[in-house]
Structure formats: structure tokens, C-alpha cells
Amino acid sequence: MSLTATCPRCAGPVRPPDLMSSEWRCELHGAVHPYYVAATVGPAALEHLTRHAAVPLWCPLPLLPGWTVTGAAHAGDERTGARATALACAGPAPLGGVADLLLVAEEPGVGLGAHYAGLHGPDAGREFTSVPDTKILVAGHPTPLWSVPAGDERCAFVGEAGGLWLWAVLWPLDAGYVFIEHVELHDLREHAPDGIVFGAPSPYLRPDADGPAHG
Numbered sequence: 001m002s003l004t005a006t007c008p009r010c011a012g013p014v015r016p017p018d019l020m021s022s023e024w025r026c027e028l029h030g031a032v033h034p035y036y037v038a039a040t041v042g043p044a045a046l047e048h049l050t051r052h053a054a055v056p057l058w059c060p061l062p063l064l065p066g067w068t069v070t071g072a073a074h075a076g077d078e079r080t081g082a083r084a085t086a087l088a089c090a091g092p093a094p095l096g097g098v099a100d101l102l103l104v105a106e107e108p109g110v111g112l113g114a115h116y117a118g119l120h121g122p123d124a125g126r127e128f129t130s131v132p133d134t135k136i137l138v139a140g141h142p143t144p145l146w147s148v149p150a151g152d153e154r155c156a157f158v159g160e161a162g163g164l165w166l167w168a169v170l171w172p173l174d175a176g177y178v179f180i181e182h183v184e185l186h187d188l189r190e191h192a193p194d195g196i197v198f199g200a201p202s203p204y205l206r207p208d209a210d211g212p213a214h215g
Contacts, residue, residue, distance in 0.1 A: 005034035008075040008084060009111035009122060011206075024077065033075040033083045033110055037205055041198045045072050046188055053082040055164055056187035058103045058138070059196070060089060064181060067091030068199030070100070075112050084110040087188075088202035099175035100204050103185065104167040113158065113167030116204070118151020123165065124158045133157065134176075137184040138166065147176070161185075171204060 005014050007026035014034050015025045023031040038045035049072050050057055059069065070090045074082035084106030093099035104113035111122035124146075132144030138161045145168065150156035155176040157168045166185075170176055 005036055005077075007032050008035040009115050011035075011115070022079075029111070033080065034077055035073065035075045035084075035112065037073040038071060041069065041071050041201050043192075043196070043198075046192055046196075049074055049082065049085060050189045050192060052076075052078075053085050053189055054080070055083060055085055055107060056105045056139075056162070057085045057087055057189055058105055058161075058166065058185040059087055059188050060101075060103075060183055061186040061193065062184075063089070063197065064091055064178070064183070068197045070199045070202040071205040073205055075106070075110055083107045084112040086112060086116075086205065088205045090199055090202060093172070093175050094177035094180065095174050097172070099178060100171045100202060101175070101178065102167070102169045102202075102204060104165070104169070105161070106165050106167070108165065113156075113165055113169070116169045117148060117156035117158070117167065118154065119148065119156075124148055132159070134179040136179060137182075139185070139187060139190075145179070169204075 007014050009029045012026055024034045026032045067089050071088035073086040075084035076082040086104045089101045102116050106112050109122050133147045134145050135142050143159055143161055145157035145159040148156050148158055154171045155173050159166050
């Protein structure tokens with residue numbers, strides 16, 4: 001994992017625990033789970049993350065044709081374990097060009113998915129009582145996802161899986177058509193199959209990538 005921890009909500013610097021506090025702290029958001037991006041893309045990074053994750057590491061399996069895994073990250077330290085995970089993928093966009101996808105699983109209040117979606121606040125901030133915008137299979141269960149207003153040049157969906165937030169953030173804006181295809185997510189903590197194809201590191205997985213500082 002990268003050696004520099006940042007705030008999962010704003011990508012700002014965080015202060016490690018000291019004699020006065022056992023928590024990591026962001027000047028803007030107070031106590032947070034420190035966010036780390038894996039320094040390399042490959043099986044070793046996934047194995048390290050799944051060994052320490054307290055939440056799923058969702059991955060589309062099988063990968064869509066032409067898609068690759070392009071990075072992984074987590075929020076949490078050795079004491080707490082990963083309370084949020086992020087997996088990046090990239091591949092052919094349905095309407096042409098290249099699409100990038102970030103899948104985030106997190107406990108309420110961590111704020112990582114909302115940050116990547118370009119939202120203010122740590123969570124989705126709405127009640128999901130309307131008809132969902134799409135459904136995908138998550139660990140074998142049909143799971144509804146709702147679109148949320150996202151930052152420029154991206155689209156974002158959010159739902160719930162196993163009592164945790166599930167976020168899908170995609171670039172460019174029309175990449176959400178990926179979900180017209182059959183997408184099934186599996187938790188790599190349960191099974192990490194051989195043959196996952198890895199690609200160049202995602203430019204969107206960096207904590208400050210295309211995301212504003214949030215309140």
C-alpha cells in the first residue's frame with residue numbers, strides 16, 4: 001500500500017494517532033479512517049487487502065470483455081482493518097472509447113464513495129424509496145442501485161449490500177450504460193480466482209482525482 005495516508009472524504013492530509021488521541025484526524029472532518037491507495041496493481045495488492053478487509057472487495061466476475069482491474073485501495077488502519085474498500089476497473093465503453101469504474105464498499109459514515117461521486121457529506125444523503133435505476137447481481141443476489149447527482153463528467157450509483165453502502169462511480173458520464181450488460185459482483189475475500197487481468201493504474205483512484213473537497 002502507499003505510504004501516505006489521506007482523508008477519505010476530502011483527500012486532505014491526516015494526523016496519525018498520538019498521546020492525546022487514538023484516532024486519525026483530518027483538520028476539516030475530524031476523526032476519519034486513513035485512506036491508502038495500493039502502490040502497484042496486481043495479485044499481491046489484492047491479497048494484502050482482502051486479508052485485512054472488514055468489508056467486501058467487490059469485483060465484476062467474470063470481467064466484461066476487454067476489461068481489466070486497474071487498482072485497489074482502502075480506508076482503515078491496522079487497528080481497525082479496512083472499513084472501506086475500492087476496486088478500479090477499465091475497459092471498452094458501451095458508446096465507444098474507454099470507461100473507468102470504481103466500486104466502493106463501505107460502512108456508513110466513511111465517506112469514500114460520496115467523495116468519488118463528487119457529493120457533499122459522507123453518505124448518499126437521501127431515502128431510496130423510488131424505483132431503482134438499475135439492478136446488478138451482488139454475491140448472487142439481485143441488488144438495486146439508484147443514480148445520484150454526481151460531479152462533472154461522471155455518473156454514480158449507490159445501493160446497499162449486506163448492510164453496507166455499495167457505490168459504483170463511472171467515467172465518462174455515459175459509461176453508466178455498462179450496467180445494461182450482465183454485471184455480477186463477487187467478494188474477493190471469499191474467492192480470488194486466477195486469471196484476473198490487470199491493466200495500467202487507474203488515474204481516478206488517487207484520493208484527489210477529479211473530486212472536490214467536501215463538507
